[in-house]
Amino acid sequence: MEPSLPQLVAVYAIPAILAITLHEAAHAFVAARLGDRTAQQLGRMTINPLRHIDPVGTLLVPALILLASKAMGGVLLFGWAKPVPVVQSNLRSPRRDMGIVAAAGPGANIVMAFGWGMLIKLLLVGGSESEFFFRMAVAGVLVNLALAVLNLVPIPPLDGGRIVASLLPEPLANAYSRVEPWGVFVLLALLATGALGGLLMPLIDYGVGLVSSVLALDS
Numbered sequence: 001m002e003p004s005l006p007q008l009v010a011v012y013a014i015p016a017i018l019a020i021t022l023h024e025a026a027h028a029f030v031a032a033r034l035g036d037r038t039a040q041q042l043g044r045m046t047i048n049p050l051r052h053i054d055p056v057g058t059l060l061v062p063a064l065i066l067l068a069s070k071a072m073g074g075v076l077l078f079g080w081a082k083p084v085p086v087v088q089s090n091l092r093s094p095r096r097d098m099g100i101v102a103a104a105g106p107g108a109n110i111v112m113a114f115g116w117g118m119l120i121k122l123l124l125v126g127g128s129e130s131e132f133f134f135r136m137a138v139a140g141v142l143v144n145l146a147l148a149v150l151n152l153v154p155i156p157p158l159d160g161g162r163i164v165a166s167l168l169p170e171p172l173a174n175a176y177s178r179v180e181p182w183g184v185f186v187l188l189a190l191l192a193t194g195a196l197g198g199l200l201m202p203l204i205d206y207g208v209g210l211v212s213s214v215l216a217l218d219s
Contacts, residue, residue: 011132015116015140019109019147020058020081021049026108027084027101034097036090044084052081083157095173099166102159109148110207116140117211124217145207149200155187156180 025047028039043051053059057080091097119137123130152160157180165173179186190196212218 011135012139015143017049019144023105024052026104030104031086031101035092038087039084054082099163102162106148106151109144113141113144117215145204149203156183
């Protein structure tokens, strides 16, 4: 039986909140390790979701998109948290370390995807009949892979854009970073036209296959 909207919200809520919270906390943790404690001093190096939630980007927008996608027969989530503040000049090697800080968020999501995959494995091995927890674990894999893949899109201000900027020669990096004020509008246009989903879904599917293969979930 296809889940209702309240059931979908219940299944996706915990994985989505954890995915966003630990993504941002990873940025803060790595930044502190590399010399910039700005986020730590502002209380952002925490797993408390209330410190990271953006009322619009974390709650309202995902809820509206989930509602709209459910009405069209699919399940789609898109949102964001409050960005973790990083003062690049405080980092020991500013350009290199900024790329590492940016990569920490998607990296945390990939680790969490495998963690949720392990829960699926345990439920299968244990013969658990809890459909709710199984659906939640599957949602955890999908949400974290989607967040990782989305953030690795090389458009500033996404993490992928910051990673690319850290790898480019400085003059090119400066020019590339000027795209940042327009990056959100580019993303919204890609989302509205369906191009973003067309770009991300094959990568998410590949990630699902990788998790399934590594953890032998099909066996």
